Amino acid sequence: MATVRSPSYLLTLGRWRRGVGVAPQARALAALVPGVSQVDNKSGFLGKRPHRRHPGILKLPCVRLPRALADAAQLMLLDSAVPNVEKQVQALTNYLWSRHLPVEPGELQRRAEHLEKKFLENSDSSQTEEKLRGAVLHALRKTTYHWQELSYNEGLSLVYMAARLDGGFAAVSRAFHEIQTQLPEFQPKTLMDFGSGTGSVTWAAHSIWGQSLREYMCVDSSAAMLDLAEKLLKGGSENGKLYIPGVFFRQFLPVSPKVQFNVVVSAFSLSELPSKADRAEIVQTLWRKTSDFLILVENGTKAGHCLLMEARDLVLKGKEKSPLDPRPGFVFAPSKKPKEEKFSMVILARGSPEEANRWPRITQPVLKRPRHVHCHLCCPDGHMQHAVLTARRHGRDLYRCARVSSWGDLLPVTTPSELLPSPVEDPPES
Numbered sequence: 001m002a003t004v005r006s007p008s009y010l011l012t013l014g015r016w017r018r019g020v021g022v023a024p025q026a027r028a029l030a031a032l033v034p035g036v037s038q039v040d041n042k043s044g045f046l047g048k049r050p051h052r053r054h055p056g057i058l059k060l061p062c063v064r065l066p067r068a069l070a071d072a073a074q075l076m077l078l079d080s081a082v083p084n085v086e087k088q089v090q091a092l093t094n095y096l097w098s099r100h101l102p103v104e105p106g107e108l109q110r111r112a113e114h115l116e117k118k119f120l121e122n123s124d125s126s127q128t129e130e131k132l133r134g135a136v137l138h139a140l141r142k143t144t145y146h147w148q149e150l151s152y153n154e155g156l157s158l159v160y161m162a163a164r165l166d167g168g169f170a171a172v173s174r175a176f177h178e179i180q181t182q183l184p185e186f187q188p189k190t191l192m193d194f195g196s197g198t199g200s201v202t203w204a205a206h207s208i209w210g211q212s213l214r215e216y217m218c219v220d221s222s223a224a225m226l227d228l229a230e231k232l233l234k235g236g237s238e239n240g241k242l243y244i245p246g247v248f249f250r251q252f253l254p255v256s257p258k259v260q261f262n263v264v265v266s267a268f269s270l271s272e273l274p275s276k277a278d279r280a281e282i283v284q285t286l287w288r289k290t291s292d293f294l295i296l297v298e299n300g301t302k303a304g305h306c307l308l309m310e311a312r313d314l315v316l317k318g319k320e321k322s323p324l325d326p327r328p329g330f331v332f333a334p335s336k337k338p339k340e341e342k343f344s345m346v347i348l349a350r351g352s353p354e355e356a357n358r359w360p361r362i363t364q365p366v367l368k369r370p371r372h373v374h375c376h377l378c379c380p381d382g383h384m385q386h387a388v389l390t391a392r393r394h395g396r397d398l399y400r401c402a403r404v405s406s407w408g409d410l411l412p413v414t415t416p417s418e419l420l421p422s423p424v425e426d427p428p429e430s
């Protein structure tokens with residue numbers, strides 16, 4: 001039996017599996033995986049529910065924009081004079097999806113030095129310093145990703161709305177759904193949305209916690225975006241009543257730790273910041289402003305994932321000083337869940353993790369095979385496991401629950417760490 005600890009081990013498994021289903025080596029290792037041994041019967045987790053509705057299921061199959069929001073957006077697009085909207089929408093969607101992180105100045109310097117050394121080795125000594133510098137800069141420009149800040153003016157804000165309103169709404173709805181399903185008694189009163197853009201976070205939060213939420217603070221540096229969000233809330237017109245009461249708009253992020261919000265969100269906005277230092281400052285401020293949950297959502301890409309891991313580590317490793325709220329943070333929900341909207345998210349919570357993360361999360365599509373199921377799990381203690389579940393070895397309840405579960409769901413099973421044997425060595429690269 002094997003416990004998987006190392007990411008490189010997982011990558012190796014991934015390579016084996018590509019294109020050929022589960023390769024024999026992987027199957028041999030997988031069949032050895034322990035830990036998944038006990039249905040969480042202690043909590044009577046199923047009650048009278050059928051397996052297909054077991055309480056670890058968190059997927060949100062279909063999200064619809066609220067009618068009022070969809071109508072307002074449509075009206076605003078019809079009223080607008082943006083030329084070639086469809087083309088612009090496609091171009092912006094592709095651009096945002098394929099965006100990388102900005103290259104840090106230190107990294108740029110390192111690359112320049114490396115190129116200079118290479119040029120010096122390969123050129124004759126008569127090369128002038130000016131020529132050398134020119135060649136280095138030229139090569140750097142050609143090989144370095146050029147990150148650009150987007151200026152969300154009126155036109156781009158409208159195109160962004162047409163491109164991303166539904167996807168953004170769906171992604172944050174999924175994150176809110178996760179909290180609501182796991183903590184139905186949580187009734188937030190206040191929410192802050194950093195980089196609020198179209199205001200889709202406010203609409204999604206209202207759909208879920210509209211009964212309890214009294215204040216929604218939308219922060220966006222773009223005045224045009226704030227205007228657009230306000231107009232959407234007024235049904236697509238300048239005047240009229242806000243569809244959701246208690247929404248406030250700010251161009252600057254309030255930094256004082258005195259006023260906290262139950263829920264703080266940043267959706268697709270960390271990727272808009274020009275450097276690691278800027279991101280760190282914003283994440284620290286957002287965490288200081290969080291009394292219960294900090295929800296970070298980015299694209300389901302490598303860049304999006306890296307941004308979230310960077311932010312998560314910043315909060316969990318406690319570099320951030322929060323004088324008025326010393327409670328530590330923990331990861332309430334890590335998940336990278338591809339559906340039609342592929343996004344990465346991390347939900348950080350204040351307090352103690354004991355109650356929240358008792359079941360492992362499924363981190364890849366569940367492979368259903370005759371009389372057995374492959375589940376890749378991230379366990380509450382951080383272990384990754386590739387478990388092969390059968391009715392005979394794990395009991396009918398767990399087997400049936402696993403068969404109906406999907407990527408992102410929780411598997412109602414206990415994996416006490418004391419049952420886990422020591423980790424195996426990484427297999428050799430093949």
Ligand SMILES: C[S@@+](CC[C@H](N)C(=O)[O-])C[C@H]1O[C@@H](n2cnc3c(N)ncnc32)[C@H](O)[C@@H]1O
Pocket residue numbers: 152164165168169194195196197198199200201219220221222225251253266267268269272273
């Ligand atoms: C990609 S949009 C995301 C909008 C929205 N959160 C969503 O989910 O669709 C990023 C937003 O962040 C805003 N933004 C960028 N830098 C910012 C900053 N330093 N402070 C506040 N807002 C910022 C931009 O104006 C833009 O509206």
